[in-house]
Amino acid sequence: MKISQKIITNLKEGGADFFLSVPCKLLANMITILENDKDIYYSAIPREEEGMGICAGAYLGNKLPCIMMQNTGIGNSVNSIVSLLQLYQMPVVFLISYRGTPGEPVGAQGGMASVTEDILNTLRIPMLHCNTEDDLDKITTFTNHAKVIESPVAILCNFNLMKDD
């Protein structure tokens, strides 16, 4: 719970005030925290691509949105990232549970894990890797950076960082 609380606190500190998630076991504690947070909007949604649309609308209404999802969700969302968020220059924070990284027990997660960073690089989306608790201190500045550069940014939380939280 300590790691999850720190992530949410730092996202909010960086300006994020509108949260969506497509659930993941590694995001479960963060979702519980958000469900009980009256200062921000939070909802679960069925699919990441529609989440990019909802985030775009929330940005138009002056929010800094954050969508929480597994890295598989990037695969579901490529067109909406390029032809909506990037085309209109809309800041959105992707908080990604990076399944398939070392420690992951499900072998099948390795496939998307092996292409996730290549996809984000191809899309020119800045990445912040969180492997240790100290890395979490960079989340506040990185979240605000999305607003400054008017672009999506991706925060990747490795399996081992989250698994015992």
Add this chain to the structure above:
Amino acid sequence: MNRFELLNLLKETIQDELVICNIGLPSQELYKINDRPNYFYMLGSMGLASSIGLGLSLTVDKNVISIDGDGSVLMNMNTLATIGNRAPSNYTLLIVDNGSYGSTGDQKTFTNERTSLKEVAIGAGCKNVIECSGEETDGNLKKALADKDNSYVIISKIQSGNVPIKPIPLNAVTIRDRFRKSIGLVSYL
């Protein structure tokens, strides 16, 4: 009645509302009929007009109308469940259901066969789902906009067919900024 005629009929009713308009011909026709800064024209991301409008309606007090199409809703049907469970009372989804993919050459969609978007929307949990003719649409939309306690999904059953039209000459960031200015969020224009 085709889409152009329907949008022309709705011209007065929607002119001061926040409108998120579907990609392709719907946006191009709306632009030609009555361009307004409070209209957000989609230039990409087919399927997401409903979702963008939902996100906006959750963050502003003004009425928000997503003008979507049957082909686009079929592409993003999961968002009807989000709308059914989360749409605030200032949200209206207007589905222009002409049974065809108008922007790509009028190929038929499944609403031309066995699929009913009305039944899908009801099953997804949407409240106040109204299916009506093109002629009845303006009255139903006025009712939805006047109702401050409920969201609506209006499915307007019309004919397929398009009018000759050019792409919108505005770039994306211009559309974004003048839209945000219309709700008081941009001071530099």
